[in-house]
Amino acid sequence: MLKKMYFFLLVFGVVYAHDDVCQNDFQEHIVYWDKQAHNLEWFVPWHTTVTWQAPDAQWFLGGKINASYNCLDRHIKEGLSEKPALICRSEYGKDEIYTYGKLYEEVCKFALGLKKIGVKKGEFVALYMPMVAEAVVALLACARIGAPHMVIFGGIGSDGIYDRLKESKARYIITVDGTKRRGRVLTHKATIDKALSVGNNCVEKVIIVNKLGLSLSLNESRDIWYRDLLIHDAYACDPEWMDAEDLLFMLYTSGSTGKPKGILHSTGGYLVGVYTTFAMAFDIKSDDIFWSTSDIGWITGHSYAVYAPLLYGITTVLYDGAPDYPDKDCFWKLIEDYKITLFYTAPTAIRMFIKWGNEHIEKHDISSLRLLGSVGETINPEVWKWYDTVIGGGRCPIIDTWFQTETGCFVIAPIPGVTTLKPGSATRPLPGYDVAILDEQGNEVDKGFLAIKGPFPSMLRGIFGDYDRYKKTYWSKWDGRYYYTGDEAIRDANGYIWINGRLDDVLKISGHRIGCAEVENVVVEHPAVAEAVAVGIDDAIKGTELVVFVVLKEHTYTKDIENIIKYKVSSGIGVYARPLHVIVVDQFPKNHSGKIMRRLLRDLIAGKPLGDLTTLENPYVLDIIKECYDRVNVRGIETIDFPLFI
Numbered sequence: 221m222l223k224k225m226y227f228f229l230l231v232f233g234v235v236y237a238h239d240d241v242c243q244n245d246f247q248e249h250i251v252y253w254d255k256q257a258h259n260l261e262w263f264v265p266w267h268t269t270v271t272w273q274a275p276d277a278q279w280f281l282g283g284k285i286n287a288s289y290n291c292l293d294r295h296i297k298e299g300l301s302e303k304p305a306l307i308c309r310s311e312y313g314k315d316e317i318y319t320y321g322k323l324y325e326e327v328c329k330f331a332l333g334l335k336k337i338g339v340k341k342g343e344f345v346a347l348y349m350p351m352v353a354e355a356v357v358a359l360l361a362c363a364r365i366g367a368p369h370m371v372i373f374g375g376i377g378s379d380g381i382y383d384r385l386k387e388s389k390a391r392y393i394i395t396v397d398g399t400k401r402r403g404r405v406l407t408h409k410a411t412i413d414k415a416l417s418v419g420n421n422c423v424e425k426v427i428i429v430n431k432l433g434l435s436l437s438l439n440e441s442r443d444i445w446y447r448d449l450l451i452h453d454a455y456a457c458d459p460e461w462m463d464a465e466d467l468l469f470m471l472y473t474s475g476s477t478g479k480p481k482g483i484l485h486s487t488g489g490y491l492v493g494v495y496t497t498f499a500m501a502f503d504i505k506s507d508d509i510f511w512s513t514s515d516i517g518w519i520t521g522h523s524y525a526v527y528a529p530l531l532y533g534i535t536t537v538l539y540d541g542a543p544d545y546p547d548k549d550c551f552w553k554l555i556e557d558y559k560i561t562l563f564y565t566a567p568t569a570i571r572m573f574i575k576w577g578n579e580h581i582e583k584h585d586i587s588s589l590r591l592l593g594s595v596g597e598t599i600n601p602e603v604w605k606w607y608d609t610v611i612g613g614g615r616c617p618i619i620d621t622w623f624q625t626e627t628g629c630f631v632i633a634p635i636p637g638v639t640t641l642k643p644g645s646a647t648r649p650l651p652g653y654d655v656a657i658l659d660e661q662g663n664e665v666d667k668g669f670l671a672i673k674g675p676f677p678s679m680l681r682g683i684f685g686d687y688d689r690y691k692k693t694y695w696s697k698w699d700g701r702y703y704y705t706g707d708e709a710i711r712d713a714n715g716y717i718w719i720n721g722r723l724d725d726v727l728k729i730s731g732h733r734i735g736c737a738e739v740e741n742v743v744v745e746h747p748a749v750a751e752a753v754a755v756g757i758d759d760a761i762k763g764t765e766l767v768v769f770v771v772l773k774e775h776t777y778t779k780d781i782e783n784i785i786k787y788k789v790s791s792g793i794g795v796y797a798r799p800l801h802v803i804v805v806d807q808f809p810k811n812h813s814g815k816i817m818r819r820l821l822r823d824l825i826a827g828k829p830l831g832d833l834t835t836l837e838n839p840y841v842l843d844i845i846k847e848c849y850d851r852v853n854v855r856g857i858e859t860i861d862f863p864l865f866i
């Protein structure tokens with residue numbers, strides 16, 4: 221029967237319009253994903269597994285599905301109402317536990333409330349929230365009524381919020397009065413007010429969750445309390461039957477141009493990808509308690525702090541606070557308190573734990589852990605070994621997961637108990653993916669561009685409002701045959717993949733993506749700045765730090781300009797992008813055609829050999845720039861501040 225079904229799929233299920241890609245591998249992958257898709261509950265089954273005309277893929281065509289239904293109703297039907305879905309801890313309040321039953325009720329009540337104020341299927345709803353239960357409620361309520369969510373990371377300042385609201389034309393934004401980091405109040409609602417005060421947006425309602433009890437000045441016609449919006453009397457809210465290709469969400473990320481990209485994800489393909497890879501790489505058991513430390517403002521938070529664990533019906537932990545408050549042992553205390561079994565974090569955090577010392581960990585019994593995950597950047601083998609020994613007690617597999625905002629879910633990761641681990645390598649592609657390392661011409665090489673052949677279910681479906689950029693960025697390098705990741709990788713003799721990092725001018729700071737051009741754009745908006753160049757410099761904890769060089773317009777230097785520019789970057793992009801140094805110089809190194817030689821600035825401050833200088837038009841600037849840099853770079857290692865959000 222199963223064989224027959226596959227035959228049907230192979231012959232009729234795939235509309236595939238490409239010439240020279242190896243059809244057999246591709247067909248195998250399609251059969252694989254088709255099979256995986258049956259793990260979710262569909263209202264109507266799909267009739268076509270995939271259509272592919274590069275760069276446009278459509279998966280599970282004809283299928284009708286709802287994300288919130290699969291995360292909630294399904295488990296309720298199976299009798300899991302009493303099972304904890306969310307365990308929430310914050311640095312300011314009491315722990316809260318949401319069972320699947322309670323989460324379901326709250327999602328339905330809020331979904332009805334959203335409908336009541338006029339939220340329509342297909343329209344973006346913005347969120348600007350910390351890691352609180354209501355953020356998960358809001359995501360699922362949006363998904364329930366078919367309104368794609370658009371989360372704006374809580375570390376993004378008012379200018380960044382303004383840009384995103386303007387572009388998406390969102391009419392609704394959900395937020396909190398505020399939250400706390402290390403006891404300090406962060407005022408989300410006030411930041412939104414500032415963004416909206418500029419005008420030029422479509423926001424009609426700001427929905428506020430009262431977390432801290434701050435006294436707010438409310439705009440009567442626009443602001444509305446979350447509590448007041450919940451519809452209490454009839455709380456069943458039928459889920460919308462979404463087409464598999466309908467949007468589930470948009471999430472902004474940095475690219476190599478100055479403008480962030482609104483990455484679009486579909487419903488069916490995304491859910492299938494997230495569910496499958498979670499189960500595969502983390503070997504999920506029904507009684508697992510999973511903690512991903514990633515904020516919901518990032519793809520890891522969407523896919524693995526919220527959707528994957530809830531699709532699977534396990535318990536997910538949300539922590540709203542800094543990792544060192546009230547003390548540096550707060551993470552390990554949380555693991556001990558709830559007997560967390562799976563812990564997933566980023567190398568930048570692990571490097572910080574190493575620096576803080578093992579004594580904070582030794583205070584707690586963390587033997588409930590059975591598997592550890594890593595994501596966001598390459599984990600250095602020494603850090604890997606520490607993670608394995610000190611956190612994992614030598615008994616937990618370390619699952620290094622490679623993926624991107626664009627891929628939606630894991631692409632390269634080990635399968636516990638199957639893949640032999642190698643510290644520092646994300647190992648091999650998971651089933652369903654054809655990963656290649658290519659040169660410019662598309663030949664397979666041992667070291668080169670990391671690429672993915674053909675379409676996969678959870679891949680992005682586009683960039684909001686910019687089809688050409690989508691096509692050009694991801695699918696044009698090898699004529700639509702391979703997806704371009706932007707990363708460089710090496711394949712070793714055993715076929716293991718080692719990620720070297722980004723090849724474009726995109727930095728990873730504490731695991732966050734920041735485009736150099738985006739920073740430069742913000743900096744040159746300052747009226748005194750003529751030109752700006754942003755480069756990265758290695759940092760022991762954050763991985764990379766941002767250094768911005770500026771050339772000012774004549775006679776515009778003012779004493780505090782460096783700090784003003786730093787502030788401008790924090791508010792324009794986010795606190796996580798605040799430059800370590802802003803350095804005023806007279807000229808940039810340029811080549812004969814006047815192009816800035818950014819490579820030289822990078823190598824100069826890193827103390828690396830400068831290599832070939834024959835194309836440099838103004839060699840005399842190098843010593844001067846180095847001198848300027850050395851003058852400001854007097855920071856001791858102890859001043860590094862851990863980011864408020866990870």
Ligand code: WT7
Nearest residue numbers: 520595596597598620621622623624625719733
């Ligand atoms: C970029 C994507 C994926 C979730 C968080 C970041 C880098 C991601 C790994 C890893 C080495 C990694 C890549 C990638 N990256 N995971 N396990 N090993 N590098 O998502 O912000 O979209 O960033 O993060 O450079 O392209 P993102």
